[in-house]
Amino acid sequence: MMRRVANLAVFLIAILLCYGMQTTKPHYADLTGPIPAYGAISNTVHTRTFDIGVDKVVFARTLKFDQFGKQKLLTTGGVWAIVTANLAATKDSAMVAAATWRGPDGLSYRASERASLATGGLPMALDPGVPAKTRMVFEILPSQADEAMLLVSGKLFAPLDSEARIALGPVALQADGMPEGTVETYELGKTF
Amino acid sequence: MSIATQGTRNERTVTEQRWWLRSLLALIVLIPAALAVMSYDSVKTLLGNQDFFAQDVAWKSKARFGGSEWQLTDLRAALGRSDIPPDLVPILVDFTVTVGEPDLQKLWLGCRIMLIDAADRHWLPTGAVSFRQADDAKTCVSAMFSGAKSGDTLKVRETFLVPKDATATIRPAVSVGSERPSFLLFQRPQD
Structure with a gap:
């Protein structure tokens, strides 16, 4: 009798264990996703193929840049976030291709293609010992400026490859709801 | 009757032990072989992209x-x-x-x-x-x-x-x- 009860108990425990494993199983996309390399705005983050250090973050209502000899003005219903960063290849020539702005609510914004023709945007080819600078432009909601995370990787989809995740820190909001220090117009010049 | 049953049990046990050993040996060979076959394409692709x-x-x-x-x-x-x-x-x-x-x-x-x-x-x-x-x-x-x-x-x-x-x-x-x-x-x- 006791043996039967024990067998039943083992059987039930096995079922519970299997159910628990099934429900807590990580998704395949998480298992094969990018490998994060964390850092803050003040330090250099080392990934497998490149190093990145964020230089500054500027918020603007309007962007101005030259495109095919004509001046272009880009407005937005949100706010432009312009991130300038220093890049360096670690050991081999490498590409840096994708950047994402992740807000405090988890909203993710890919680098804007509206400003992709301005100088310094991604993708960018890096060579070892040759310093490079990039300027990534995001079109975001003002509420997503505070405690945001910048995600930068070598490829658009980087399974099982490292991805820089840089905490951009606190940003206070002005009375009009815009991030503090938002400039009226930011010019995406040839040099930066 | 009782002796005959005991003898059969012993024979089975010896046979079983033999098969148990054979199975173990087969696993020692088959598991690495299966891993090698399954990873062959991945290893080939990896080597095909690297300069070693x-x-x-x-x-x-x-x-x-x-x-x-x-x-x-x-x-x-x-x-x-x-x-x-x-x-x-x-x-x-x-x-x-x-x-x-x-x-x-x-x-x-x-x-x-x-x-x-x-x-x-x-x-x-x-x-x-x-x-x-x-x-x-x-x-x-x-x-x-x-x-x-x-x-x-x-x-x-x-x-x-x-x-x-x-x-x-x-x-x-x-x-x-x-x-x-x-x-x-x-x-x-x-x-």
């Missing part, structure tokens, strides 16, 4: 690689460009290639010409600087699509941007899909 084994080529020597004869003809710095920071040096690398097997699009697939320094840093051709090219100079990729026939001679030139500290030790290297994981590592010009 360097074949040294002496200065002025030719080496047969990817069905053609490769010879390094020049490695020089292009100084005097005002648009390039003083601590960076554009490097021009010239090869003369005598085409053997003409199916270059297959044999040279994923063609990579690189510079490798003493610290094992690798540089790929740059798009940041460009120079006026002689009409007959081709890049590795444009040479693949040039329609060259067996016996033709191609001039292959690539441009690199390297820091000044690397110029003393850089060596040109060539890697093509049909030869990976081996690659050619050329000795620097001696004169």
Whole structure:
């Protein structure tokens, strides 16, 4: 009798264990996703193929840049976030291709293609010992400026490859709801 | 009756033990074999993308690689460009290639010409600087699509941007899909 009860108990425990494993199983996309390399705005983050250090973050209502000899003005219903960063290849020539702005609510914004023709945007080819600078432009909601995370990787989809995740820190909001220090117009010049 | 049953049980046990051992031995062989079969394609792809084994080529020597004869003809710095920071040096690398097997699009697939320094840093051709090219100079990729026939001679030139500290030790290297994981590592010009 006791043996039967024990067998039943083992059987039930096995079922519970299997159910628990099934429900807590990580998704395949998480298992094969990018490998994060964390850092803050003040330090250099080392990934497998490149190093990145964020230089500054500027918020603007309007962007101005030259495109095919004509001046272009880009407005937005949100706010432009312009991130300038220093890049360096670690050991081999490498590409840096994708950047994402992740807000405090988890909203993710890919680098804007509206400003992709301005100088310094991604993708960018890096060579070892040759310093490079990039300027990534995001079109975001003002509420997503505070405690945001910048995600930068070598490829658009980087399974099982490292991805820089840089905490951009606190940003206070002005009375009009815009991030503090938002400039009226930011010019995406040839040099930066 | 009781003795007969005991005997059968013992016989079964011995047989079972034998099969248990056989199964164990089979698992020892089969598990690594299954892993090898399952990972064969992945390992093949990995090796097909990597440059692991360097074949040294002496200065002025030719080496047969990817069905053609490769010879390094020049490695020089292009100084005097005002648009390039003083601590960076554009490097021009010239090869003369005598085409053997003409199916270059297959044999040279994923063609990579690189510079490798003493610290094992690798540089790929740059798009940041460009120079006026002689009409007959081709890049590795444009040479693949040039329609060259067996016996033709191609001039292959690539441009690199390297820091000044690397110029003393850089060596040109060539890697093509049909030869990976081996690659050619050329000795620097001696004169």
